[in-house]
Amino acid sequence: MAARTALPVVPELRMDLPRPDVREAARVAALCGEPTRAGILALLRDGPHCVCEMAAALGERENNVSNHLARLRDAGLVRASRHGADARWVYYERDEDALRVARAALESVL
Numbered sequence: 001m002a003a004r005t006a007l008p009v010v011p012e013l014r015m016d017l018p019r020p021d022v023r024e025a026a027r028v029a030a031l032c033g034e035p036t037r038a039g040i041l042a043l044l045r046d047g048p049h050c051v052c053e054m055a056a057a058l059g060e061r062e063n064n065v066s067n068h069l070a071r072l073r074d075a076g077l078v079r080a081s082r083h084g085a086d087a088r089w090v091y092y093e094r095d096e097d098a099l100r101v102a103r104a105a106l107e108s109v110l
Contacts, residue, residue, distance in 0.1 A: 024105040031075055032102070036060055036068045041094065044078060048091040077102065 032038055039058045043049055051069065055062040069092055072078040076098045083089035 020109075022109050024102075025109040027075075028102040028105050031071065031077070034068070036064065037072055040065065040068055040072060040092075041077065041099075044092060044094045048081075048093040050089055050091050054092075 032041065036058060040054055043054050043057055049057075051062050051065050054060075054069075055065045058065065069078060069080075073080060073092075077095055078092050079095050080090050080092050083091060
């Protein structure tokens, strides 16, 4: 049998509580809650990768990974750069400053 916890009883209802602004936290959660995007962010923790590397690691098609990367890039969580010697190759990396802001938004709710 589980132990019961006594909940505090407030003397009056508090109907004037301010509405919390959770829009940014909800946006980040929706963006990162998609498994492929979460996998991309996890892969990029160790440094830059190209689409073909991430697609192989995630078991996804390259165009699917590219579409998810576009969403992450539009949100500012990842950035792209061309390979110095061969401009055909695009490498993606995390924007750690933007991820700190996103993490803080989530922590404000959790």
